[in-house]
Amino acid sequence: xxxxxxxxxxxxxxxxxGYGLAGSVFHAPLIxxxxxxxxxTVVTSNPERQRQARAEYPDVRVAATPDxxxxxxxxxxxxxxxxxxxxxxPLATAALKAGLPVVVDKPLAATAAEARELARFAEERGxxxxxxxxxxxxxxxxxxxxxxxEGELGDxxxxxxxxxxxxxxxKGGWRESGDPAEIGxxxxxxxxxxxxxxxxxxxxxxxxxxxxxxRREGAATDDDTFIALTHENGVRSHLYVSATAAQLGPRFRxxxxxxxxxxxxxxxxxxxxxxxxxxxxxAPWGVEPEELWGRVGAGESPVTGGGRPEPSLPGDYPAYYxxxxxxxxxxxxxxxxxxxxxxxxxVLEAARRSALEKVTVTL
Numbered sequence: 001x002x003x004x005x006x007x008x009x010x011x012x013x014x015x016x017x018g019y020g021l022a023g024s025v026f027h028a029p030l031i032x033x034x035x036x037x038x039x040x041t042v043v044t045s046n047p048e049r050q051r052q053a054r055a056e057y058p059d060v061r062v063a064a065t066p067d068x069x070x071x072x073x074x075x076x077x078x079x080x081x082x083x084x085x086x087x088x089x090p091l092a093t094a095a096l097k098a099g100l101p102v103v104v105d106k107p108l109a110a111t112a113a114e115a116r117e118l119a120r121f122a123e124e125r126g127x128x129x130x131x132x133x134x135x136x137x138x139x140x141x142x143x144x145x146x147x148x149x150e151g152e153l154g155d156x157x158x159x160x161x162x163x164x165x166x167x168x169x170x171k172g173g174w175r176e177s178g179d180p181a182e183i184g185x186x187x188x189x190x191x192x193x194x195x196x197x198x199x200x201x202x203x204x205x206x207x208x209x210x211x212x213x214x215r216r217e218g219a220a221t222d223d224d225t226f227i228a229l230t231h232e233n234g235v236r237s238h239l240y241v242s243a244t245a246a247q248l249g250p251r252f253r254x255x256x257x258x259x260x261x262x263x264x265x266x267x268x269x270x271x272x273x274x275x276x277x278x279x280x281x282x283a284p285w286g287v288e289p290e291e292l293w294g295r296v297g298a299g300e301s302p303v304t305g306g307g308r309p310e311p312s313l314p315g316d317y318p319a320y321y322x323x324x325x326x327x328x329x330x331x332x333x334x335x336x337x338x339x340x341x342x343x344x345x346x347v348l349e350a351a352r353r354s355a356l357e358k359v360t361v362t363l
Contacts, residue, residue: 154258178220185221263294286315
């Protein structure tokens with residue numbers, strides 16, 4: 001079982017807890033753009049965010065606390081948790097107890113054990129529990145999966161993935177808190193994305209080595225982190241996440257026995273969503289200009305014209321919620337399972353231990 005089904009064409013009513021960056025920029029617009037879903041209720045105690053939600057979605061109901069939403073859980077068909085990381089497990093648990101399928105923003109939990117326990121509870125309740133790993137639908141990642149699947153690179157030897165930013169000044173807030181309960185820092189933030197992508201591409205990991213640093217004055221948690229993974233199939237993944245990269249490296253550099261793929265720049269969808277553009281309304285969605293395409297080749301740097309341009313497939317964040325809707329109404333597969341999230345948390349926990357103890361961790 002995966003939750004409610006509707007045979008009448010009536011959209012599933014979605015509650016959204018949290019209207020910060022994740023809720024307002026990613027989840028609400030994608031929910032609203034998905035056929036078969038309707039954004040019913042936004043939960044936020046912040047008056048300014050309440051006004052913002054009502055302005056952007058005039059038909060939406062607003063609640064100040066999750067308890068207000070759970071009191072009328074029978075009026076909803078799906079709950080999305082986009083609140084701070086430390087609330088993910090308790091809110092997802094409450095949703096499942098209330099009989100609601102649930103989508104949780106990454107990271108699902110602080111530990112793999114918590115994630116697996118939550119997965120077990122959802123299975124017992126016969127309810128969908130899905131994790132929002134939107135970067136599986138980035139344009140560059142979709143393009144790379146296509147290249148690997150078609151054998152364009154041969155056997156992949158090394159996967160380099162960078163999610164780097166230049167933010168020398170602290171922004172403040174729980175993401176930069178040193179309190180372990182907040183589950184802040186880049187290892188669990190951007191690291192959740194790059195580790196998930198590596199596991200999707202190359203499968204289980206045998207060893208993990210990591211370096212985490214606190215670079216910025218006043219910072220209390222990691223803001224410059226490197227993770228090295230050895231996969232069971234022999235591929236080595238080198239993953240970089242940083243808020244202190246004065247010069248940004250390639251998003252992907254993938255080296256194989258036949259060719260390599262190098263891609264600079266981030267998928268355009270986050271910037272489009274931040275700018276108020278919406279899938280289904282502002283077309284074409286997820287498309288980037290030709291000058292930003294990556295290059296495939298061997299023997300020469302792409303910077304000096306080596307290789308051929310590889311057209312980037314359009315990014316497709318809407319595909320995630322379309323898959324959630326299909327899972328709930330037509331028995332389709334869960335697009336990102338809690339057990340997949342637990343596998344990534346195994347790696348993140350090992351990376352944290354590796355950096356702290358200065359050892360390579362075997363999984």
